[in-house]
Amino acid sequence: MGIPVFILAGLLVHFVFLASIFDIYFSSPLVHGMTPQQTPLPPPAKRLVLFVADGLRADSLFELNSNNTPQAPYLRAILENNGSWGISHTRVPTESRPGHVALIAGFYEDVSAVAKGWKENPVEFDSVFNESKYTWSWGSPDILPMFAKGATGDHVYTFCYTAESEDFGAQDATKLDTWVFDHVKSFFNSSRSNQTLFSALNEEKVVLFLHLLGIDTNGHAHRPYSKEYKENIRKVDEGVKEIVSMLESFYGNDGKTAYILTSDHGMTDWGSHGAGHPSETLTPLIAWGAGVNYPQKVTSQLFEDNFLKEWKLENLKRMDVNQADIAPLMASLIGVPFPLNSVGTLPLEYLNNSNHFKAESMFTNALQVLEQFKVTKHMVKKKNMSLKKIIAVPLSDSEQINFLKKARVYIQQQKYNEAVSESTGPLYGFTFVGMIIAFFLLIQTSPWTYYVYCLLPVPIWYAVVRELRVIQDPAANLWSFPIGQSLGFLLICILGIELLVFSFFYRSTLTVGLLVFAGWPVITQLWIQAKRTTLIWTLLCVLLAVFPLMPVVGREPNIPLVVAAGLTTLLISCFSLASFSRSKNKYQSKEDLKVYFYQMFSIALSTYVVSSTHNSLKNKQGLPVFNQIISWTTLASSSALPLLSPTLLFQRLFSILLSLMATYLLLSTGYEALFPLVLSGLMLVWIQMEQEALQHYGLSLKPKVTAPDSYISLNYQKHLLFPLGVFFIVTAFFGTGNIASVNSFDPASVYCFLTVFSPFIMGGLLLLKVVIPFLLVSCAFEAVQVTTQLSSKSLFLIVLVISDIMALHFFFLVKDYGSWLDIGTSISHYVLVMSLTIFMMLMNGLAQLLTTKRLELSRRTKHHST
Template sequence: MLLFLALGLLVHLVFFVSIFDIYFTSPLVHGMTPQFTPLPPPAKRLVLFVADGLRADSLFALDEAGNSRAPFLRNVIIHEGSWGVSHTRVPTESRPGHVALIAGFYEDVSAVAKGWKENPVEFDSLFNESKYTWSWGSPDILPMFAKGAGGNHVYTHSYDAEREDFGAHDAAKLDTWVFENVKDFFQSARGNQSLFSKVNEDKIVFFLHLLGIDTNGHAHRPSSREYKDNIKKVDDGVKEIVSLFNQFYGNDGKTAFVFTSDHGMTEWGSHGAGHPSETLTPLVAWGAGIKYPQKASAQQFDDGFSKEWRLGNWKRQDVNQADIAPLMASLIGVPFPLNSVGTLPVDYLNSTDLFRAESMFTNAVQILEQFKVKMTQRKEATLPFLFTPFKPLSDSQQLDILRKARSFIKQEKFAEAISLCVELIGLALKGLTYYHTYDRFFLGVTVAVGFVGWTSYVLLLIIKSHSSLTRGTCEDGKKPGRLLPCSFAAVGVFMVFFLLIQACPWTYYLYCLLPVPIWYAVLRESQVIQDLVASLVTFPLSRLAGCLSVFALGIEVLVLSLFYRYMLTAGLIAFAGWPFLTQLWTRAKVASLSWIFFSLLLAVFPLMPVVGREPDISLVAVAGLLVLLLALVPVISANKRESTLLKQERLIHLLQMLSTVLSVHVVRSTHSSLLRKQGLPLPNQIVSWATLASSLAVPLLSSTALLQRLSSILLSLMSTYLLLSTGYEALFPVVLSCLMFTWIHMEQETMQQCGVSCKQKLASLQFSYNTDIDQLRQLCLDDIRRAFFLVFFLVVAFFGTGNIASINSFDLASVYCFLTVFSPFMMGALMIWKILIPFVLVMCAFEAVQLTTQLSSKSLFLIVLVISDIMALHFFFLVKDYGSWLDIGTSISHYVIVMSMTIFLVLLNGLAQLLTTTKLQLYGKPKTHLT
C-alpha cells in the first residue's frame, strides 16, 4: 500500500506540475536590442506615484457631500493633465501589478508563488533603463526592481516590514513615512554636491510606493473611514511632493508626474481575482510631455458607475496596465523595457506629431524584436519538417510594414504611420502568444493520455484485487510474451530521441515518458479486461445503464459544484433522502432523522455569502459552545459502558475543552483590541501559535476508541479553526462533524441490513493499524456509493464556506489572532490550514467508515481516487486559453484545485491514519481499556 501511495503521489505531482509548464511558463525572452526614440524627450525626470490597492471609483467618485476625496488630483484632471482607467490583469496582486507598470509585461503566476523580494527570472524595467532611480516604500516591492539592475544606479529606501501591520493604529503612516523621507532626501541633496548633480541629470526616475491605502483596505474595508481618509492624506502628500519638485527644480517644466495603482480591492477588503473593483485602477498624468485636459461632449463607457464621477466633460483615455511603461519611457527618452508588451498611449503625449510617430515606431520595433527572438528560439528547438511559422507575420510582411511606416513618417503622414505601427504591434503580440503556447497542444495530449492510462490502471487494480469479477487467472495464467514490453521499450526510446533532438526541457521527458509504463501496466492486465467484458455482458443491461447514469450524474454534480456552489446544496438535499431509498428508515429511525437534519442543515452553508460579510464573533462563541457539548458524547458513552477513562486521557480531554474556551476568549479579545486600534496582544498571539502547534499532537494522547479519538481530533482541530474564524464559518465544521458521526452510524446499519455481521458495537470499536484479514471483504456496488459520499463531502469541505477558486474570497481578518504584520506566505499557509481542517475531519470519519464496514482501506481509497481523477480529467479538458482573463484563470484554478485535492487525498489519508491509530503515552505503561 505504501509503495502504491508513493507511486500515486508521484504520478499526480507530475500531472499537477504539468499545468504550470503548459499555462504558467515565463513569457520572457532575452537577446533583444534596446530601442529608443531618436528625438529629444519632453521631460528630464519622471515621478511615479503608485497608491497600492486604490480603486478607480474610490479616487474619482465624490463623497456624500459632493466633494472629492482627492481635490488636488481632481484639479489636475480638470486643469492640468490627462486621466483614464488602467485595466489590470489577473492575478490582481502587488507584485504582478508593479511588474506590469514598471517593466511593461504581465508576469506569469508562478513568479508570485516563487517570491516577492527575489526575482525568479531577471527582467528589464524602466528603472534599469534610467540613468538613476530613487525609490521609497515597501520592502516587499522595491528590492525586485533593484536586484539585477545593470550598474549601481537604482537606490531603494524602505521601511521595516514590521510597519506593515494590519492591526496598527493608523496604516496611513506608511505613506507619511514615504513623503517625509522624500522631503528629507531633497533637503540633503541641497547640501551634497554629488547627490545634487545626480538629481539634476536627465533620464531619472523617482518612485513613491504608497502602501497605506492597501493596508487600511485589508484591515477596515474600502468603504471604511480609514480607507477614505487615507486617500485624502495621499492626495495631500502628492500635492506637497509636486510643490517640492517645482521648488527644487525652479519650475523648469521638465518634470512628468504619473499617479496610478497596482490593483484595486473588493468591498470586503481583498484582491487577486478579476472583479471590476480589483481590475479598474486610476491613472492621472500631468507635467512635461502630457496633454492638457481635453473637452469631451459625450463619452460612453459601459461600466455602470463612471457617470457618478462627474468627469464626463473631460476626455477619459483608458489604457492597459502594461501600456504605462512605454508611456513613461517615452516621456524621459530611455529605451523601452526589453520585455514590454505595452502599446504606447500616444493620446497622452503633448508633443509634436513627429515625436509621437517616432515613439510609436520605436514601440513597434521593440515588440517585433521580442517576436523575432521568440520565433528563432522556437525554430531552433523544433525539427524543420515539424515547424509551423506564424503566417500572419512573415519576414517579408515585417519588412513591408516597417518600410511603409518609415515612408509615412518621411512624408509627414503621421496618423497613417501610427495606425500602421499599432497594426504591427497587434500582429507581433499575437505572434508572441502563438510561439509562447506552441507546445501547449502537444503537452496537453501527452498529459491527457497519461491521465486516462492511470485511471484505467487503478480501475483494473480494483477489479483484480478487490472484486469477484475476475477468475483469478491473471497471476496463474501464462506470462505475457516479449512483444509487449519490447514494443513499449521502443516507444520510450523513440520519445527520448525525439525530445533530445529538439532540446526539450527535462520536464517534457516526464510528461512524455510517464504514459509509457502506465499503459504497459494497463495492457499487461489483458486477462482482467477480458474478464470484465465477460462479466458486463452477463450483467442486466438496464441495471448497468442505470448504475452508469447515476455515477455520471454524480460526477457532473461534483464538477458543476465548482462553478455553482448551490449544486452542493442540491446534492445535500438529495443525500437527505437516502434513508427513504433504502430500509434504513425502518431499521434506524433516530440515526435516519439525524442524517436528514444535519444534511439539510449543512445544505444551508453553500447558500451563504463567501465574501463581503462583517465579522460576527458571537457566532464563533456559539460554535465553541457546541463543540464543548459534542465533547461530552464520548464521556457519556464511556459511562454507559461502565468503563473508566485513564487519568491521562481524562486530563487531556479536560485540557482540550479548556483550550476551546480559551480560543473563543482569544478571538473575542483580539477582535476587541483591533477595534480599539491597539494591535494584536502578545499573550493572544502566543496562545494562538501554541494551540496551532499542539493541534495535531494532542489527539495522539487520547484513547484509540473510535468515538473518543474522533472527539479528541474534533476538539483539537476546532480550537485552531475557531482562532481562524470571524463569523458563521466557525459553525461549519461543527455541523459537518455531526453529519460525519451520523454517517458512521448509518454505514454500520447499512452493513447489518446487507446481512454482514458486525461483531462489535460502534462505541467499542478501536482504531488500529493491525486489521484482522478475516474481517475484510470484497467490494460491492454500495462501496462505490460510500466512495462518492467521501468525495462529495470533501468538495463540501472545500467549498462549504468559501470559493477557493477565487483568491479574493480569503479574508485576511481570519489570521489576525496569529499575526497582523503583512507576510504573504505565512498568511497563505494559515489560510490553507483553515481550509484543510474540515478536509481532515472528513478523512478521519472515512477511516471510521472503513472500520465499521469491514473493508480494506486500500480498496475504498482506490475508488475515491478514480472518482477524483475523473473529475480532474474533466477540468483538464475544460482548461481554456481564450476569453477573459477571469475565465482563463478560473478554468485553470479549477484543475489545480481538483489536482490539489487528489494529492492532498493521498497525503491526508496517511495523516488521518496517523491521527486515528497512533497512541502516545506521557507517563507510565499503556493500559488496556475495559470494553
C-alpha cells in the same frame, strides 16, 4: 508493490502532471536578445516621479463626498486644471507583483512566472527603472527589491521600511505612507550637503518611485468604504502635494519634471483583491508636468459605465489605458529605451508634444515590439532547421538487429527465461512506444521535462496491463449483482462525478447533492434498520445543504456567530462526556479525562480569544500579545492532543473534532465556524449507520459469506461509499468558500495569529482553514473503512480514480487564450482537483495516524520513575 511504495509512486505521478500544465501551456513568453529602441528626439522631461497608491480604486479617488467635495482635493485640481486622466485597466491576477511588473516593465506576467517566485525575479526582464540613468525608490520591502535585483549595473536604489511595519491591526496604517513622504524629503535635504548625490539627482533620465502601501493595508483591515481608507486617501493627497512642491523648489521650477499617479490594483468592497471584479481591475491614472497634455474639454463622451456622471467629470476628456501602456508612456517622457519585453501601446493622447515627436515615439514603440517578433521568429526558424536535419537522417536498424541476435543466442544457449524476457510482447511493445515518443521529442529539441510528461504514462500503462486481472475481478463482481443494481451504481457514479465537476462552477450544486443524499437511507433500505439514526442523518444533510448557499465574499465579520459555534461545541462536549460515562466504552483513566477537559478548555479559550481580538482591533488597540500566544499554542497542540486520547472509535473521533475545532474557531469570522460542527456530526452519524447496517446483517466486524442475499446488498451499499466519500471531500473544500477564487479569502481570518503582513504565513493559515474540514472527512472515511472491513488500498484507489476522472475533465478545460479571468479560472480548477488528489494521499496517512495511534506519555514517566 507495497502500499508505501505505491503511495510514493502515486504522489510522484500526480505532482508531475500537476506541474505539467504550467510548463506546457504557460512557459514564459519572454524572449531575450532584442536591440533596445528609443526615440531619437530630445524628451520633454529630465526626470519622472511615479506615485503608486497600492490598492487604490478608481471610484474611491474620483468620486465626490456626500457634501460634493473631492476626496483628494489636490489631485482633483490637477486633473481639472493641469493634467490628463483616465482609468488604467489591470488584468488578473490583481495582485501587487503582477501589477507593478505591468506598470514598470510593460508586460503581463504569465502564470508560471508568478508561480516560480513572488518577490524575486523568476525570469529576467527589462524595466523603465533598468533603462533609466538613476532610479531611487521608497516603500515596501515586498515590491522594491525585485526591480533592483533585476537591474543591470548599480543604478537602482531602494529604501524600505521593515516588514513588521505592514500591520493590519495597527492603529494607523497611514504611517506607511508618511514614512515614504518623510524619507523622500529627508533624502533631498541631505543631497544639498552631498555633492555626488546632488549631481546624480540633476542628471537626465532620472526616476523617483514612491510606493504607498497604506491605502491597501487600511482597505484589508477596515474595508474600502471605511473612514480609515478614505482618510488614508486624503493623507496621500496631502503627501503628493508636499512632494511636488518640494521637488519644484529643489529643481528651481525648471518645468522638466513629469508626474504620474496610479495604482497596481483596486479592492473589493469586502477588502480583498486578486480576481477580476471591476472594483479590482479599474484603477486611477493621473499624469501631469513636463510633456503631458493639459485637460481637454469635451461636450460629450461615450463609455459603457456611468462613472463620468457620478464623478461629475463628464466635461473632461477621459483617456483610458491598459496598465501595460503606462511603461512606454514613462519611457517616452524621459527618453529612455522602451522596456525590451513591453507589450504596451504608447497612449499618444497623454503627450503634449509635436506631431514629429509623437510619430517618432510611436515608431519606436512599433520597432520595440517588432524586435520581440524578430527574435521569436529566429528562435522558431532555428528550431525548425534542427528538426529538418534530424528528420533527414534515416533511422538505424542496428538496435533491431542486435535485439534479434541477442534473443537468438539466448535460445541457442537454452536460456529460455532470458529469451522470453527479451521477447516479451507487452514489454517490447511499450519499450518500442517509448522509443518512438523519445524520438519525436528529440527531433523537436524538446526540454527534458517533456520527456518526463510523455514517457511517464508508458510504465504506468505497462503496470496496468500486467494487473488486468486485478481490474477484471471487481468488474466481474459488480456485474454479478442484479442488472438494476449494477446499472444504478454506474449511473450514480457518472451523475455524481458530473455533479462534482459542476459544483466547481456553481457551489449551490452541492446543496442539490446533499438533499439527494438526505434520501440515501431510503434507497439502501437503511431506514428500516435504524430509524432514529437515519432521521438524524437526513436532518444534518439538510443543515449542511444550507452552507453552499451562503455568500462567500462580500460579507462582514459576524463574531457573535463564531462565539455561538464555540458555545455550541462546549454544550455538545458536556452531553458527549455524560454519554461516554454511561456507555461501556467509558474513559479508562483520569489521564483520559484530563485530555478531554483540556480540549474543552481550549474551545472556551479560543472562543474568548476570537471575541477579544476583534474587539481590540475594532478599537484600534492592536492584537493583544496574550491572545496571540494562546492562538499559536492552540494551533501547536491541536495535532498532538488527539494522540493522547483513547483509541475507541467515537471517543477518538470526537477528540479530533475538539482539537481541530479549537483552531478553526480562531480562523473564523462568521457562519463558517458552524460548518465543521455540522459536517463532523454528519460523519459520526454515517459511521453509526454503517455499524448498524453490519449488525442488521449479522456480520458484526467480519463479513460472512453464508448469507448470499445479505452479502450482495451489503456489498452494493459499500460501493455507494465511494461516490459518497468523494462528494463529502469536495463539500469539505467548497462548503464555505470557493478557494479557486483568490479574493474569496478574508484577511481577518488570521488576525488572532498575526496582523503584520506576511503572505506565506497568512497563506499557510488560510490553507490550514481549508484543510481542517477535509481532514475531518478523511478521519471519518478511515473509520468507515475499518467498520465495513473494506480494503484500504481498494477504497483509496477507487476514490482516487473518481478524483482523477474529475481532474481529466478540468485538464481539457485548461485555456491559454482568452481573458485572464477565463485562463486563471481554468488553471485554478485543474490545480485544485490535482491538489485534491495529492491531498487525499497525504490526508489518508495523517488520518490513519490520528485515528489509530496513541502516545502513552504519563505511563512511560511512571515506568521510568520506578
